[in-house]
Amino acid sequence: xxxxxxxxxxxxxxxxxxxxxxxxxxxxxxxxxxxxxxxxxxxxxxxxxxxxxxxxxxxxxxxxxxxxxxxxxxxxxxxxxxxxxxxxxxxxxxxxxxxxxxxxxxxxxxxxxxxxxxxxxxxxxxxxxxxx
Ligand SMILES: Nc1ncnc2c1ncn2[C@@H]1O[C@H](COP(=O)(O)OS(=O)(=O)O)[C@@H](OP(=O)(O)O)[C@H]1O
Numbered sequence: 001x002x003x004x005x006x007x008x009x010x011x012x013x014x015x016x017x018x019x020x021x022x023x024x025x026x027x028x029x030x031x032x033x034x035x036x037x038x039x040x041x042x043x044x045x046x047x048x049x050x051x052x053x054x055x056x057x058x059x060x061x062x063x064x065x066x067x068x069x070x071x072x073x074x075x076x077x078x079x080x081x082x083x084x085x086x087x088x089x090x091x092x093x094x095x096x097x098x099x100x101x102x103x104x105x106x107x108x109x110x111x112x113x114x115x116x117x118x119x120x121x122x123x124x125x126x127x128x129x130x131x132x
Contacts, residue, residue, distance in 0.1 A: 032086060036059075
């Protein structure tokens with residue numbers, strides 16, 4: 001999995017934990033960088049989406065919004081920190097996180113692309129009507 005390769009959009013990578021994008025646990029589970037990110041939009045039903053996805057046995061979801069790519073204080077901690085925020089999963093499972101604020105930050109697309117240009121992004125298309 002490609003990782004950030006330097007430049008102002010790249011976080012520091014001081015720990016070896018993110019060298020292959022995973023860190024393992026003795027029971028066979030491991031923390032993986034997400035293969036899927038729900039990027040927005042706020043009040044678009046993103047919590048409902050991630051909770052429905054996590055009902056599937058092939059999916060493990062981060063419990064909290066990580067705000068890695070949009071908050072400088074988090075991004076500067078680097079990919080090892082981002083990885084540490086991910087849930088433990090079996091290798092065949094997919095890891096997903098949701099931070100709807102990613103959709104409104106101009107820095108985010110390049111940063112996500114540098115981490116993994118093949119990542120799947122999810123964006124609930126039809127915002128629920130109760131806010132209109
Ligand atoms: N299917 C469906 N139909 C109508 N409304 C729905 C649906 N799913 C989620 N919701 C409402 O969406 C609001 C939460 O959206 P998000 O999870 O994206 O919120 S957040 O941006 O992460 O804060 C939240 O609304 P509020 O309670 O008014 O905030 C949910 O009640």
